[in-house]
Amino acid sequence: MILKDRDHMAEAARRTATREEMSRRAPEPSLGNRLGQIGILGWAIVMPMLIGIFLGRMADRGFSTGIFFTAPAILIGAAIGFYSAWKWMHRQ
Secondary structure (H helix, E strand, C coil): CHHHHHHHHHHHHHHHHHHHHHHHHCCCCCHHHHHHHHHHHHHHHHHHHHHHHHHHHHHHHHHCCCCCCHHHHHHHHHHHHHHHHHHHHHHC
16 A cells, blocks of 8 residues: 555656646746737637628628628628637647
8 A cells, every 4th residue: 555655656746747847848928928819819800700891891782782791791700710710729
């Protein structure tokens, strides 16, 4: 039983040492970096939606259809924006 406890302690010490080494190699990003990432993600989602609004309104004016094209264009823009944000987050 004592040998088993030593193995757990040794394993815990190895994990702790490994975590410390990893944190030395790749330190936590600064607050500025984090805020920059949030800004990039925000624009990655908002810009396709704004483009969708613009294109939808142009189509609605051209066909005199109210908001028939604008609503789906916003949803398509949101889907594209969320997908691009998802891909960007997983590259980081």
